[in-house]
Amino acid sequence: MENKTTHPKSTIYTRVRDRSRALIEALTPEDMTVQTMPDVSPTKWHLAHTTWFWERFLLLPNLPGYEEFDKSYNYLFNSYYEQVGARHPRPERGFLSRPSVSDIMDYRAHVDAAMASLLGANQEENFSSFETLIDIGIAHEEQHQELLLTDIKHVLSKHPFGPAAYTAPKPAKRQVPGLRWHEFDGGCFAFGHDGHGFAFDNEGPRHEAILTPFALASRPVTNAEYLAFIEDDGYRTATLWLSEGWGRILDEGWDAPLYWRRREDGSWSEFTLHGEVPLDLDAPVTHVSYFEAAAFAEWAGARLPEEREWERAAAGHSLAGRFMAPGVSSHPQAGSGDGLIQLYGDVWEWTRSAYSAYPRYRPASGAVGEYNGKFMCGQFVLRGGSCATPPGHIRPTYRNFFPPDARWQFSGIRLAKDI
Amino acid sequence: MENKTTHPKSTIYTRVRDRSRALIEALTPEDMTVQTMPDVSPTKWHLAHTTWFWERFLLLPNLPGYEEFDKSYNYLFNSYYEQVGARHPRPERGFLSRPSVSDIMDYRAHVDAAMASLLGANQEENFSSFETLIDIGIAHEEQHQELLLTDIKHVLSKHPFGPAAYTAPKPAKRQVPGLRWHEFDGGCFAFGHDGHGFAFDNEGPRHEAILTPFALASRPVTNAEYLAFIEDDGYRTATLWLSEGWGRILDEGWDAPLYWRRREDGSWSEFTLHGEVPLDLDAPVTHVSYFEAAAFAEWAGARLPEEREWERAAAGHSLAGRFMAPGVSSHPQAGSGDGLIQLYGDVWEWTRSAYSAYPRYRPASGAVGEYNGKFMCGQFVLRGGSCATPPGHIRPTYRNFFPPDARWQFSGIRLAKDI
Amino acid sequence: MENKTTHPKSTIYTRVRDRSRALIEALTPEDMTVQTMPDVSPTKWHLAHTTWFWERFLLLPNLPGYEEFDKSYNYLFNSYYEQVGARHPRPERGFLSRPSVSDIMDYRAHVDAAMASLLGANQEENFSSFETLIDIGIAHEEQHQELLLTDIKHVLSKHPFGPAAYTAPKPAKRQVPGLRWHEFDGGCFAFGHDGHGFAFDNEGPRHEAILTPFALASRPVTNAEYLAFIEDDGYRTATLWLSEGWGRILDEGWDAPLYWRRREDGSWSEFTLHGEVPLDLDAPVTHVSYFEAAAFAEWAGARLPEEREWERAAAGHSLAGRFMAPGVSSHPQAGSGDGLIQLYGDVWEWTRSAYSAYPRYRPASGAVGEYNGKFMCGQFVLRGGSCATPPGHIRPTYRNFFPPDARWQFSGIRLAKDI
C-alpha cells in the first residue's frame, strides 16, 4: 500500500522554476555572461545560484543518495554564505565563462528532477521537516528573478545601442490622478510579521511601536513631478541634499534618474527593458537613489515615510498591483483610482527608516541565518514591491533594503508629512 | 546712568576659549599644520574654524560696525555650511600653510575682543536675541576641542616615532570590577530633550517610544575582554561580522583596535596622547569601529544597546565621569564602584541605532540648521561622552554620531541583551 | 575577352582568415565574450575588429557599391583610430554582449565574400593601388591572432578552475643545452628595414648606428635558471630592480612569472593554453615583465641586449622557429642545437631599448599612420616572435613593443653583456 503523496508546495516550486526560464527567452548566451558592475550578477549566475540554493539546503540534507551535479559549483555559485565555505569573488562573476548557459540549464534540469523526487516521493510526515526551507527557496528564487531583471537591464543599458530585453508591447499611456494626502492618526500599533505563514526572519518579531499622526501621498511621485524638481535646479541646490548625497552628485555628475537620457532636442527618453522610449510623464519616477528621493521630498516640502507608517497605511489593503508579468510590461505605469493607489507593485518606495533589527530579533541559526541580519548597516528599507517583483512574493510586512546610492532597482518615491 | 551689564554667558565663553588655547600648549606650529587623512583637520584649522563660527554667526549679525579680521577666512574656515558660500575642500586643509598659527592666534584675539564688546556692552534686553547662538557656539567649540584631541592623536600616531602630545602623568592602574547585568523593564517611556536649556536640534522633540525588557552591562568592555576576542580569532571569524564590516577587515587588514601595536615579544602596547604605553588590561577598550563593537557583542553572546535603552538607563544618573582634564590624563581608565559605572566619560558607547530623525524633527532654519539633519544617513549613534569630551558638554539626551568604520574617536563598547 | 585575374595576395588572405577561425574551435560563445582586464579584448572583439579593418580600409575605399554589414560596427570595433571617429571605450569591450559570436561570423563571411570580389574580379592594373593595404591588413590580422591567444589565455586563467583552450598534446620534454656566449665585434652597421617587401613604418628608415663589442647568450633563459633567481630571493632584493619595478613588486605582490603557481608540496606548475601543467624546467621562462627580465639579468651579472645588438646577431639567421601551430603546442619548449638558437619563435625577447623613432622616421599619412608612432612612449622593444606568432609574420627588423609591466604576452629573456 502506497502512502506516498505529492508535497503541497510542489506546484509552486514548478511554477517558480518555470518562470525563471521564461525570463531569459529573448537573451543570448553572451547577454547572460556579462557583468557591468560589482552589484550586478550575470544572468547565468542567477540561474545557477538559485539552483545551487535548492541543491545545497534542500537536496543534500534531505534527499538520500543525491549526487551533486558538479562539486565545483559550491565554490562558483555560493553568494555570501560564509558557513558554506570559500566562494568566487563577486566582482569577478563576469569572468565565469564556464559553465556555459547550456551546462547551467542541464544543472537546473538535474536539480528539478531531484526536487521532484524529494517533493513527490516522500512520506507525508517528513514534509514538514523542510517546508520552511522550501518556502525560503521559493522566496529566494523569486528575489533573484527580480534581480535578474534589474541586472540584465543594467547590462543592456551599458551597451552603446541599448538593446531591448523584451519586445512586449509598450504600455498605453494613461493620465495619472492628482496627488492627494491621506491622513492617519497616531497611537500605539503592532508591526511586523506574526509568524503565520512564511516570512523572512527580518520581518519579525511582531512588536508594538508608537506613531505620531501623519499623512501619506495617494500615489507615487510621477516623472512630471520629478522633472519639475530637475528644472528647478534640484540637482544643483546643495541645501536640499543629505551631505553624503551631495558628495555623490559632485563625484558622479548625477543630474537625472539612472536611465533617463536627454535628447538633442531637449526632450527626455528613458531606457527600459523594452528599449529606449520617450519619457512617460504620468508614470511613477523610478531608478532614483535614496539620496534623490530624500532631496526631492525636501524640495516638495514633505519627507519620506517611516517604514512603520507605510505598513500602517497598507494594513487592510489588497495585495493587488502591477507586478512582473512576462509578455506584458516590465516598466512602471501611471496608476488610476481613488484612495491610496499603487502601494504594491510598479515601484519600490524608499522609506527613511534605516534597515535595522526589530526588538528581540535574532537571525535564524545555520547558514540561512546569514540571509538578512548581517546586512543591517548603512541600508534603507523599501516597501511595496515593483513591476519586477514576482506576483505573490510580497507581504505587508515585507522589508526590502538597499544602500542609499543604489539606483539600478525599480525604486521610486511616495511622499509623507507630519500633521 | 548705566544700564549695560555683562551677559551671563560671558564667563563660560571665556572659559571655553581659554581651554582651546590650553590644549595646544605642547604642540609646534608644524604639528598644528599636518592633516593625515580627510577625516582629520589640522589643529590650526580647528582653532580658526571655531573662531570663524563666532565671527560669522554672532559678530557679523549682532555687533554693529564689526570688521572681519580677514574676508578670505570665510572661504578657508567654513566647514560645511552650504548657505554661507563656497569653501576650501576638506581633504586639502593640510595644504593651508597660511595663515600661520601665529596669525590664527591673532584672529582669536581679535574675535575675543569683539565678543567681549558684544557680551559686555550690550543692553540686557538684547541678550536673549542671540543667547541660543551663544549656546551653539560654545557647544560647537567644545565639540571641536574633542576633535582637536582625536585629530592630533591621529597626526602624531602617523609619525614613525609616535611623539606624545601631553606629558601628563600616566594614570595609576586600577582593578576593574567584574561585569554585571542591570535589568530594565519594558514599557512606554519618553525620550529626547524637552526644550529646557540648551540642546542640539537632533535631541528633540521629546516623544514617546516603547521598549521591551532589556539588560545593560554595568561597565564598558575592557581591553582584557577585547583581547580574549582577538585571541579567539575574532578578526578571522566571518560569521561574527556584519557583511560590510567583514569587507573592511579584508580590505584594511584590521586585527586590533586602531592604536594597538603588537610588540616583538607578543605583548601589546597602545599609542595614547601621552605616547606609547603598555596596554592597560583593566581599562575600557577604545578606538574600535561600530563593526568591531558589533562583532565583539556577537562573540560575547550579547548585542549593542539601542540608543533609547541607553537613555532610559541613564535617567537619573549623575553626569559625573572622567572627561577632558588638561594636566591629568586624556585616556580612558579602569572604573570602580557599584551600579552602572562610566556611563559618562572615558569612552563613547556605540549603540546599534542608526542616526535618524526623531518623530516630527525639523532642522533649525538658516545655516545652523545644517548642523545635524543632513548627516542622517549611514551613521550610528554613540552616547555618553569620553575622556576627550569637555566637562559640562554632555547631556542624557546627547547624540553623537559617526560612520560605522570610524575608529579615531574614543569609541568603546557597552553590552546589552534581551531578557 | 577577359583580362581580369586573381590578386596574388588572394591565397594569403584566405589562409590568414581561415587561421583566425581555426583558433576558436574549442571556445564557447561565453568564453569569447569575457574581458578580464582593460588590456585584454574579448575573442569575439578580435574577430570583429580584424574584419572591420578590411571593411574600413580596403573595401569601402576600393570596392564600388560595397555596403557595410552594419554601420554601428564602425563605433564598436574601431580600436584606436582617432581619424575614423568615436569608438567604444576599451575597458568596456566586455560589455558588448551584442553582436553575438554568430553575428560576427556572419560579418566575417560578408567581408570575405566582398574581399573575394575585390581580389578576384579586378583589373590587374588596379591591384597595386591597394597592395600595401592588403599587406597591412594581413599583418594586422596576424597580430590580432597572437593577441587573441594571449588574451584568451588570460581570460581562462582568471577562471578558478583554469580550463584549457586547446587539447593539443603536451610537448615532449627535451634537455636544453647549456648557455654559451656568442661574441660580436663593434663597429658601424646598418639597421632597420630597407623598404623591399612589406614592413611596418616603425621598422625604418634604414640607418647606420654604432655598436660596441658585445656577447649574446646562445639561448633564452630557462625556467630552471629563473627558479634559481627566485630561490636566491630575487623578488626580495631591492637593489636588483629598477625603482619603478620594485614599486610594482611591493604593490602587486609579484613573486613569480604571471602564470606560475606554487603547489602545496612546494613544486611549481604553470597555466598554459593546454591547462595547468608541471613546470618544464628546461623550457624558456615566459610571461615575465621587463622589470623581471632586467632584475634577472642584473642578478645574473649580465644585462638585456639593445635591440640593434639583437638585430645584428640575427643578421643572416634563418627565420625558422617554433611559431603558432594549431594542433601542436602553443607553449614555449626547450630548444636544441648549436649556435644561437631560438632567436625566432618560442618567446619574445625583451631588449633594453625604449621603443622610439628611428632617425628620419615619419608615420604614414592617414588613419593607418596611427599604427605605431603614437605609442612611442614608455614602452620597450621585444624581438623575435613567440610560439603564438603566426608563421611568416616575423622579420629580422620586426619591432614589437609593450610597457615594462606587461606580463600576459609570451615574453622571455635573452642575456647580453659587454666585452
Next chain:
Amino acid sequence: MENKTTHPKSTIYTRVRDRSRALIEALTPEDMTVQTMPDVSPTKWHLAHTTWFWERFLLLPNLPGYEEFDKSYNYLFNSYYEQVGARHPRPERGFLSRPSVSDIMDYRAHVDAAMASLLGANQEENFSSFETLIDIGIAHEEQHQELLLTDIKHVLSKHPFGPAAYTAPKPAKRQVPGLRWHEFDGGCFAFGHDGHGFAFDNEGPRHEAILTPFALASRPVTNAEYLAFIEDDGYRTATLWLSEGWGRILDEGWDAPLYWRRREDGSWSEFTLHGEVPLDLDAPVTHVSYFEAAAFAEWAGARLPEEREWERAAAGHSLAGRFMAPGVSSHPQAGSGDGLIQLYGDVWEWTRSAYSAYPRYRPASGAVGEYNGKFMCGQFVLRGGSCATPPGHIRPTYRNFFPPDARWQFSGIRLAKDI
C-alpha cells in the same frame, strides 16, 4: 710644524650650504611642512635630507669620532637608498611634523661644524679619498635646491590664494627675437662625459654615435606660440598626441600648462614664485609635460630634439644663462641675441630621448650607485638647466630626466627638425 690645510672644496661647500638657507628666508615653518602630492617633498625634508647625505656618506665613514645628530634621521631622511636601510614612505613626508624646522636648522649647523673639521683639519694626502663624494654631495644639494623651489612652488600654488615665495622684482618684459633654424651636419661624433672633472655616472662613458643632419630652433617656444596652439584646439585634437598623452588629457582635463589660469575676461595669468602675474607672451613656455611638448612640436610641423642633437649643438657654447639667482627672479624670461640662445638656463628642454644607459655604462658601486641607473625606465631626458638650477651646476653632458607627465619642473620646449 703644521701640515694641515683646508680642503679646496671647502669654500664651495660653504657657499652651497649658505644658498640652501637663503632660499627659505621668506618661508614659514608651516610652509616648509606641507606636502601637496607624492612627487613633492616638504621644504624641511629637503633641508634635512641634503644634510643627512653629508652625514651618511662623508662624515660617518671619514671623520673619526663623529656622532650622529639623531640616529632616527637615517630612517626619516633617507630618500631611496635601499642599501642604507628602511625609510619613511615618500607620500607621507608631509606627516613629519617633527623634527621641527628649528631642529633641522640645528642639524644643519651640527653637520656643517663637523664638515668644517673634516675639510679643514685633515691631512692633505687624505683629501683625495673622499673628493668625489664631496663633489657628489655638492651636486646633490644643488639638485635639491632646484627641487626645493619647484616643490614649494607647487605647495603655494595649491593654496587658494597663491601666496608668493619671493618678493623679488618682477622681470622687465623684453621682446623676444623671431624663431630661426640652425642647421647641423650629420656624421659620427663623440658624446657623453670624458671623465675630466665631476659628472654623474649617467653622463658617461664617452662614446661615438651617428647623427643625421638636423636643424635646431634658435630659442625656446614662447608663451605666445604655445597660446596659438591652445587656440587652434591643440588640446582637443587627438591626432597631435601620443596615445598615452591623450589619455592624460581626458583623465586630467589638462587644457593649458600647469600654472596658467584663465581669467574671467579671457586673458591668462600664470602662478610664479613671485605670485600670480599676467602671462608674459614673450617668455618661454614652461611647466609643460613631455606629452604637451611633443604635441606642440607635431602641431608646429617639427619634432623634439634627440639628446645627442642637443649636446652637439651645445658643443662650444658658453655655459652662461639665466640660473637660480636669489633676489632677482625665479621665472623664465624672454631671451635676446643672435645664434642659439638660452640653451642654458630659463627652462629645461625636453628631448625625445628616453632616459637610458650609454654603451658600457655601469652604475657606481655602493649606495651612491643607486643615484641614476635604477631610474632608467619610462622617463625622458631634459637638457640645459632652468632658472631654478643653481649656477655652476650644469654641464654640456648633463642629463636630467623626468616621467612624461611631469609638469611641476621648469620644463620647456625647443623644436628640432630633420633636414
